[in-house]
Amino acid sequence: MTTSSEILRLDDIHVIHTARTGTLFRRDKVHAVNGVSLTLNRGETIGIVGESGCGKSTLARVMVGLQSPTSGTVSFKGNDIVKRDQATAKAYGKSVSIIFQDPSTALNARMSVHDILLDPLKVHGIGTPAQRESRVRELLHLVGLPASTSEVFPGQVSGGQRQRVAIARALALDPDIIVADEPTSALDVSVRAQILNLLSDLKERLNLGMAFISHDIQTVRYVSDRIVVMKAGRVVEEGPAESVFSNPTDAYTRTLLSAAPSLLANH
Helix, strand or coil: CCCCCEEEEEEEEEEEEEEEEECCCCEEEEEEEEEEEEEEECCCEEEEECCCCCCHHHHHHHHCCCCCCCEEEEEECCEECCCCCHHHHHHHHHHEEEECCCHHHHCCCCCCHHHHHHHHHHHCCCCCHHHHHHHHHHHHHHCCCCHHHHHCCHHHCCHHHHHHHHHHHHHCCCCCEEEEECCCCCCCHHHHHHHHHHHHHHHHHHCCEEEEEECCHHHHHHHCCEEEEEECCEEEEEEEHHHHHHCCCCHHHHHHHHCCHHHHCCC
16 A cells, blocks of 8 residues: 655646737737646546646646746645755756656657666766666666667657656656656557556556646546546546546536546446
């Protein structure tokens, strides 16, 4: 049984972008994230679901520090990371990792798999050279790849294997939390279930916290303890996965579920 402890807290997060539309002197504003609050605990998976453009990927960028909120606070183990000092920034960079949607663009095509996995260990000054090499082998084993994969380049392996490399890189620094932004949408249907199973297995084995972001509510169903449904930058429903799926309270959630009748048939 995993133990939960709060790693990340978002309070009243707003992200407002300036659009390309409008006049030269008065650009239109887009409220990408509008008053979102949530917590992410170690050992728990939150599924964040909604249609394209609902703000979920912007929220993911806020979670990992790639996007500063227009207003609101992001707390990492009780420290405000928007105003982070260098020490907090380094700890945060180690503790919170991201898996991007498309591994072919997320991985450096000119680096071998070995160097891709070694790089974060070197940047953070972790271990001796021998310990780093051992960690690379351990990471490949953890994501179900043969040791020989370390010698190849990302373009020489399949999409599913590339995503396994991206997951291994996200795990390199032994994070508390992984933010997975549509991690299966660029993959063949036959490979998606394998990656979902791998992520679920890693979450249990490593007691990871995970934010799993997807437009596909069926995918979110398989991996999440808690569900957050977003529409137009706002959270319209949140709760334990079972209750959201068996008794959705918001009309938009019911609309998303109606596109997944096989799931409704299970309840």
